[in-house]
Amino acid sequence: MERENRVTKGKGQNTELMPRELITEILLKLPVKSLSRFKCVCKSWLSIISDPEFTTLHFGLAATHTERLVLFVPRTREARSIDFNLPFHDDSACITLNLEFLPPKPFEIQICGSCRGFVLLNSCQSLWVWNPSTSAHKKLSSSPIVLTGMFFIFLYGFGYDPSTDDYIVAQASCDLYGLIRVELFSLRDNAWKEMEGVHLSKINNGNDRRNGTFLNDSNAIHWLTFRYDVLEHFILAFDLIKRKFSEVPLPVGFKENCDFNFCDFGVLGEFLSLCAGGYNCAAEIWVMKEYKVQASWTKIIVVPIDQIPTRYFTLICSTKGGDIVGKLGNTTLVKCNDQGQLLEHQYYYDCPNGFPVAVYTESLLSLPFDND
Template sequence: MMRKVKNPVLYLPHELIIQILLRLPVKSLIRFKCVCKSWFSIISSDPQFANSQFQLTAATHTHRALIISIVSPHETLSIDLEESLDDDNASVSLNPNFLASGIAIKGSCRGFILLHCSSSLSLWNPSTGVYTNIPSGYNLDADADAENFYGFGYDQSTDDYLIVSISSDTDSSYLEFFSIRANTWKQIDPGTYIHHTNTIFDDDPRVGLFFNGAIHWFAHFLDLKKKVIVAFDLMERKLLDMHFPDQFISELDYCGLWVFQEFLSLWSMNYSNDTVQIWVMKEYKLHSSWTKTHVLPSDTSSTLYFFPLHCTKRGDIVGVDDNTILMKYNDDGQLLEHRSYDNDPCGYHVTMYTESLLSLPEDDAQA
């Protein structure tokens, strides 16, 4: 009599399971926490896994656009810009029910969104839903005549996130930054810069661009009486400035900063010929490396402006206009598709982010 052979139990080495999980979307990973205790521990509380997952996602250029309405209740969409804008499966509705009215996006870094609402700041990870309130700083409730500029970035040397606030008026500027790890605000002398307000585009667009370990804004350098790009180096805790391209003649009211193909990039509107020009700094901080790479037509819609957000893996350029219509151009400047997401007459704020499981570092005093 022959014995029945039991089906062998399939076994995967722990290291292989980790490699498989690292390549899954965050949405799937959150669902898979309930598979077993081991997976729950890996996905929920292993900082090395979370960091590896983020690094892999960022390296594959898997980025999403976050569109959030200004007023409450906040309609919030997360959109995969690698997919067709007409693909409903590429967008996901989020429910940030902790938000109050008058919300504004002030920065994005490593999957976290810096939000400003009613003179208070919060950090939110839209992938996990976790948010943290930030204590008030010295100048967050500055005089109404002062202009407030914000930035948010990551200092890799100390594994710390910094929130930067600059209060600027006609005579002087004040810079302070908040360390997540130290849980404190500090002030430094910002020098003779007056930061620039380009309010033609938005009610509150004065958001610094985080790139290459520094946060970048437009500013007037009073000593040189010249407009510059000023950057706050998060590791050195100091400001530096860079000059615009020699042939760049656009007013700062009609231009902005973004990251294009891993380079610091500058876009500018030219209303005389209805185009958007894109300049790329091929070598960071090297003025002679500025190169004009694209001229896109902006007369394809009746909107006031178009500014780029993201370059896809295929090289397409996706941007948004003043009616929150996403528009996608190919590398030759041909409009491929567009779609409106604006159902709110008060408007939306838009930013790019990378999905992550990352948590904020603990206060050193509590660690």
């Protein structure tokens, strides 16, 4: 169709073809939401926008990045995508997502991680990798260890290995005797592989499952976990390129503060972050300005104890304006300013396990060899 790429020079004048390269440059500057609609304009635009080289280039342009929350509400059995930079009550901030690919069973969904626009879901003991922006999805096979039924998974992680252009799911499990085994799933190979020679102390009990946080610049998955032999938190990191575990130091003096009743972990902007508080002490938020450099930990927020509305705050992310987004208990999404003052809140549902929520970056990326 020649008319697809023609532009009119003026009334009564002939049209000429717009170079494909110019169209590509224009489309690269548009957000995912617009590109998803523009696939329907014509076949040539569909071809450009669907090209893996285009989607990779588009994702690499920071100016086009839009971060959102994906949130599951058990009461209404809905999945929602929320622009957390807008007010929660703004009608344009929230959209409903399609989850028809999941089996019609009880609404039990856990979010085990997110990376480059994809979200790792655990639904009814099955793992799925899902792109909320495009609805692309892939069900992972069960690992050989899980199929034995003798091991409990206590760590999940999801990240990207740029050296192989591969997405990796990591899981660690232990049996009743404390034997720990670590498995990796390669989406490119579509297979699980057990890591050999891994020596991890038993860092979680049987009722404490933790999900990892992927930090792009480090190419590593991170978990805030607990060492029971010495009763202290620590950050475990897994380098996806080197396939190696290490420890990230906590802030100086952090371990000695025994007044903390809760401690949460995540990413604020491009930095690893900690949020801690207690019944008898102020709540604090720290960020690590330089990766793995202990002295770079910086305390950015201290909220006096009499201003804390609840002792169970879960840190999620920060807005472009520097406000903090998190959960209060199992019921409410909140936004606070950089002084810890509550700006707004949105109640969802009081359920024992809360509502699963995570940050994802809108993208048009596809998974390796994904033909679904």
